[in-house]
Structure formats: structure tokens, C-alpha cells
Amino acid sequence: MSCNEPANRFSQPVTAALELDSGIIGISTVAEGLNVPWEICWGPDGHIWFTEQSGTVSKIDPATGKKKQVLSIPEVYRQRSLGLLGMTVHPTEPFVYLDYTTRKADSSIVSRLVRYNRGNDTLTDPKILLEFPGNTGHNGSRVLVGPDGKVYFSTGDAAHDEFAGDTASLNGKVLRLNADGSVPADNPYPGNYMWSRGHRNIQGLAFTDNGQLFASEHGDATDDELNLIQKAAYYAWPHIEGFADRADEKAYADSFPFNPPAKAWTPTIAPAGISYYNHTAIPDWQNTILLGTLKGASLHVLQLNDARDSVMGEKIYFTQQFGRIRDICVSTEGDIYLATSNRDWNPGKGFPIPADDRIIRLSPIKESKGLTILPGPAAAPVSPVAKGPAIYKSYCEACHKADGKGVAGSFPALAQSKIVTGKPEALLNILLNGSKSSATEHMPAFSFLSDEDIAAVATHIRSAWGNTADSISATAVQALRKPAK
Known part of the structure; x- marks a missing residue:
């Protein structure tokens, strides 16, 4: 066996490597030919669970690449960024939560959060927990089970700016639910699912090991954001983008206190899925937020402070190497999985390639001899020159x-x-x-x-x-x- 293959754990060959200060990351393809995997998550059964935008849920044995479809949802309505989107597999209860868009008899678009019972190879007994307005864009969304056992669900503003700050609307929010879909008694607003508001279009959710919740969010023409999500907090879309650095934003912030982002990007990078990483398998990336980008077609590694509430540094990898990176998950052994999104409605230059879309693994290896060595971190984006x-x-x-x-x-x-x-x-x-x-x-x-x-x-x-x-x-x-x- 080649020393490039990590400890006999995987059957897929390592084809490239990234050399870091404290070790080497091997790169291999776990699955290919997928139909735009929108969400990938590490299941309690040791498999990668993933949604495809067209309406299917599958799981993959990461060691062998064997794929098993466990659900197809015929009522999923896919157009542009619509379809089967977020998913989370409950770590201790036999539930899977899915979010998708569907079209009603009157042609209106709605988003649904649905809970399924999880068997070994099937998802059954769907229960619609929430249904609310959708649109041809800005539908979010991610679903995540928090360390408190509650379900956190991010929603887009459905291209209606006014929904984001409206406490009566489920759009443009981070929502918090009990496992059965009811409103938790300790939510900030009695009888209301709302946990935070004022969001445009959240694309990623991740908890740190000490319970901090981060969200990646698409801006408009400026200020893509990484936000620290806090109880009852207001993030001020559409009135403020980024750090309230325009005169009109400053005036608004004087009257309506808001939470500024932990990080913002102008020009925009189209941030997508995020995961928190703190495993010893890749020491260079301990205590970081891993963030995939669509427009930027790259992996951002965001170093956090000890309190896990502030971004201290940023390194960017794989620019245009794999194309659009839609989501990220981390295994219990510290391996990192990236899902590409090159066959979606807005592919980048040079993509899709014949193997797209793929799930790609990053895992530690002993040496890189004979492998293609990928470039190290790129410089962080800078403001454009006046040309x-x-x-x-x-x-x-x-x-x-x-x-x-x-x-x-x-x-x-x-x-x-x-x-x-x-x-x-x-x-x-x-x-x-x-x-x-x-x-x-x-x-x-x-x-x-x-x-x-x-x-x-x-x-x-x-x-x-x-x-x-x-x-x-x-x-x-x-x-x-x-x-x-």
C-alpha cells in the first residue's frame, strides 16, 4: 500500500496534496457525477448524508464510496437556486430535517421545513413543520441541530427586503424549534420561532465547540458577511450592509442598534456552507471556520480567537481548483469533505468538468511524493483598482x-x-x-x-x-x- 493512502481507511486514491506548516493534506474524490449536492453532513452512522438539488437524499460510505439513495421528493420545485436545500441528521434522535421549495396549485412558491423518521436505508413519515413564502431566489437555507438539542433553521428574505426585519414573518431569520416542531419556551419572543432577524440570504450555519453559532450570508452588491448569531439579535438588512460605514447606515444605526458582522467581504465572494474545525488531524486549521465560496470558488479558513466569537485571520485555498464549493462537513476523525456546485444554474469559468459534481475529501497523509502539489494560501481579496x-x-x-x-x-x-x-x-x-x-x-x-x-x-x-x-x-x-x- 502507498504511504499516500491514509491508514488503510479509504479505497479512493489520493491524487493531489496541499502542504501546510505542520503536515500534508491528501486530496481524493469520494463521489462524482452528482446532481448539485447542496448539503453534506456527517451522520451518526459514520456516513456522509447529502441532498441533491433535484430532490433526492442519499448517503455514502466514505471508506468505499458506496452510495445509497434513501429518499426522493417528487414535489420539490427546482429552478435556479430553488430545490432541495438544507438538511440535518439529528445526532441522538431518529430524525432528519429537510428544507425544500415547492410550487402550489396557484403557482406560488413556498419553502417547507419537513421532519422525517430515519431508518437504516429509508426516510419515512414526513411531517411538515413550517411552510412560508418562497421566491425564485433568496430562499436560504440551512438546518442544524444545536448543542441544546434544538433545531436551528435559517431562512432567506424571499427577495422581499421588508420581510427580514418583520417579527411577524418567518423570512430573513434564524428560527429555533423543538425537535417536534413546537416553539421552545425559552425563545426570545413568546410563541415565536424567531431567534434572530434582519438577514438577507443565509447560506451556512455552524456551531463551535463552546456553543457559538456562526452564519454565512450573501450581501447584495457589497458586504458578504460572516455573522455571530445571538439570541434576539438584529442584523439590519436591508438598512445596513456590513459595518454601517455609509452615512445613511450610520444614521440608521444611531436609532436602531444592530449586530455588525464578524467578517465582511467587498468585492463579494458568495459565501456558502460553513463548518467549524478543531481537530488535531490538521493542526494548522484548529479553531477555524471553514467556509466554501461560489463566486470565489475557494475555501476560506477563518481563524477564531479563544472565545470563538471573533475572526482573527483568514487564509484562502483552492481558488478555481474545484470550482464552486457549496458545502463542507467534518468527520469524527478530522477529515474534511467539500461538495462542489458546478452543475447549478450559474457555473463558473471552466466548469463543469465531466466528473462534476463531486464530494472531495481532505485528509492527512504522510508524504506527497509523486502527487500534484496544489498552491498554498492566496492573498485575501483587496479592493478593486479603478480600472x-x-x-x-x-x-x-x-x-x-x-x-x-x-x-x-x-x-x-x-x-x-x-x-x-x-x-x-x-x-x-x-x-x-x-x-x-x-x-x-x-x-x-x-x-x-x-x-x-x-x-x-x-x-x-x-x-x-x-x-x-x-x-x-x-x-x-x-x-x-x-x-x-
């Missing part, structure tokens, strides 16, 4: 793509677009004010950029991919910012 192509890459490329062709039905093409190449005011008004359309994804406002930066990216868009329109000046942008007389 059109660089600004486009930071803020626009993930949606409208490097070739300007966009994604059909979601993000309009910029190449050969009449709005792009017509009168400058049309393009500038969209950049400054954003746009909402029932036919495409919401376009956020980029008014936080300087006049010079907006002029630079607009000029780049109007001259790229065969577009031949004139350049735009910062003066033209400034004129449109002025309030109407």
Missing part, C-alpha cells in the same frame, strides 16, 4: 460572465446589448440605481462606487465583446447622481 476590466471582474463577471454573454433567463447578455450601446444614461441609471425585473435576477445598485469607477466599468462594458459605443466620463456619472430639481 474598468478589474472592476468588471470583481463585481460583474460572476453574473454576466467573462465573455459578456450572461446566463439565459437570469442575467442578461451585455455583448451586443442595445441598453449597453445606446444612450449612456440607460446603462448609467442601471449601474447607479439597480434594476428589478420579473424575468431576470435582481440587479443591485452600484452607487457605492466612485464616479470614476462607474465611468471606467461602463466604458469597458461599452467597448468589450464587439460593443463599439463611446466612452463615458466621470462628469456624466456625477450629473446623474444629482437629485432632480
Whole structure:
């Protein structure tokens, strides 16, 4: 047996390695050809349990890669980011909790939290615990059993900003339930599932070993966030993004106290699933939050302080190596599993590859001889320079793509677009004010950029991919910012 194979535990070959200060991580593929695994979690039976966005639940023996489907949900409605999403396997009770979107007879979209009974190879007796408004985006979501035995469930704002702060709405929240679906007596608001509010679109939940709860959250055009979730806390979406560093945000924060993020990213990285890691198997990553990204297509390793309530440092690995990383789980032996998301509605450049989507294992090995050595940590993201192509890459490329062709039905093409190449005011008004359309994804406002930066990216868009329109000046942008007389 090769010394690259970790202790005879796995049958899958190690194909690459990452060299850290205190050891070597071997990289192997546990499963491939999957239909967008959205959630992966380590089950009490020593298997990896995972959802596929199309509506199936399966489990995999990590040692052999043997896969067993345990449930198919025909009523799952999959479109863009909708489908079968979050899942948690209760560690001590015979329950599995699932969250999915479905479409009603009147064509309305709803999100459901459903509890199943767990047998050896089946899930049975579904019980709908919650049903609430969904949308074509911003449905969250993650489900997690906390150290207190309660079920924590994150919900998106369903693309209705006003839902996030509304105490009467289940959207834009972290909810807390008893195992049977009832409201815990010690929730902050009597008779209310709400644990925290003011969230836009949470994509990851994880508890630390001392009971701190973290959540990763998608921002709009700026300020993706990692939040420390606290009882009865308010996170202020849509009024504040990130650290309340704009004048209007500061004014709002003076009247409505809020919890700032533990970490924020601008340009955005599209943070996805997270897990807490504190195992001796990989000493370099002890006491960290492991965070996968979609737009960034990378693994962020966020070092926590001793109290587990603050981020002290960040290292970034595997940029564009595996593509979009949707979720992460950790085994009891300290191995790390990553689920890719390259066959979803918004694939990145160069993906999907034929093997996608995959579950990839990171596990300690003794030596890296003969293996492909992957690069070490990249530098943390920095603010974009005031050049059109660089600004486009930071803020626009993930949606409208490097070739300007966009994604059909979601993000309009910029190449050969009449709005792009017509009168400058049309393009500038969209950049400054954003746009909402029932036919495409919401376009956020980029008014936080300087006049010079907006002029630079607009000029780049109007001259790229065969577009031949004139350049735009910062003066033209400034004129449109002025309030109407």
C-alpha cells in the first residue's frame, strides 16, 4: 500500500496534496457525477448524508464510496437556486430535517421545513413543520441541530427586503424549534420561532465547540458577511450592509442598534456552507471556520480567537481548483469533505468538468511524493483598482460572465446589448440605481462606487465583446447622481 493512502481507511486514491506548516493534506474524490449536492453532513452512522438539488437524499460510505439513495421528493420545485436545500441528521434522535421549495396549485412558491423518521436505508413519515413564502431566489437555507438539542433553521428574505426585519414573518431569520416542531419556551419572543432577524440570504450555519453559532450570508452588491448569531439579535438588512460605514447606515444605526458582522467581504465572494474545525488531524486549521465560496470558488479558513466569537485571520485555498464549493462537513476523525456546485444554474469559468459534481475529501497523509502539489494560501481579496476590466471582474463577471454573454433567463447578455450601446444614461441609471425585473435576477445598485469607477466599468462594458459605443466620463456619472430639481 502507498504511504499516500491514509491508514488503510479509504479505497479512493489520493491524487493531489496541499502542504501546510505542520503536515500534508491528501486530496481524493469520494463521489462524482452528482446532481448539485447542496448539503453534506456527517451522520451518526459514520456516513456522509447529502441532498441533491433535484430532490433526492442519499448517503455514502466514505471508506468505499458506496452510495445509497434513501429518499426522493417528487414535489420539490427546482429552478435556479430553488430545490432541495438544507438538511440535518439529528445526532441522538431518529430524525432528519429537510428544507425544500415547492410550487402550489396557484403557482406560488413556498419553502417547507419537513421532519422525517430515519431508518437504516429509508426516510419515512414526513411531517411538515413550517411552510412560508418562497421566491425564485433568496430562499436560504440551512438546518442544524444545536448543542441544546434544538433545531436551528435559517431562512432567506424571499427577495422581499421588508420581510427580514418583520417579527411577524418567518423570512430573513434564524428560527429555533423543538425537535417536534413546537416553539421552545425559552425563545426570545413568546410563541415565536424567531431567534434572530434582519438577514438577507443565509447560506451556512455552524456551531463551535463552546456553543457559538456562526452564519454565512450573501450581501447584495457589497458586504458578504460572516455573522455571530445571538439570541434576539438584529442584523439590519436591508438598512445596513456590513459595518454601517455609509452615512445613511450610520444614521440608521444611531436609532436602531444592530449586530455588525464578524467578517465582511467587498468585492463579494458568495459565501456558502460553513463548518467549524478543531481537530488535531490538521493542526494548522484548529479553531477555524471553514467556509466554501461560489463566486470565489475557494475555501476560506477563518481563524477564531479563544472565545470563538471573533475572526482573527483568514487564509484562502483552492481558488478555481474545484470550482464552486457549496458545502463542507467534518468527520469524527478530522477529515474534511467539500461538495462542489458546478452543475447549478450559474457555473463558473471552466466548469463543469465531466466528473462534476463531486464530494472531495481532505485528509492527512504522510508524504506527497509523486502527487500534484496544489498552491498554498492566496492573498485575501483587496479592493478593486479603478480600472474598468478589474472592476468588471470583481463585481460583474460572476453574473454576466467573462465573455459578456450572461446566463439565459437570469442575467442578461451585455455583448451586443442595445441598453449597453445606446444612450449612456440607460446603462448609467442601471449601474447607479439597480434594476428589478420579473424575468431576470435582481440587479443591485452600484452607487457605492466612485464616479470614476462607474465611468471606467461602463466604458469597458461599452467597448468589450464587439460593443463599439463611446466612452463615458466621470462628469456624466456625477450629473446623474444629482437629485432632480
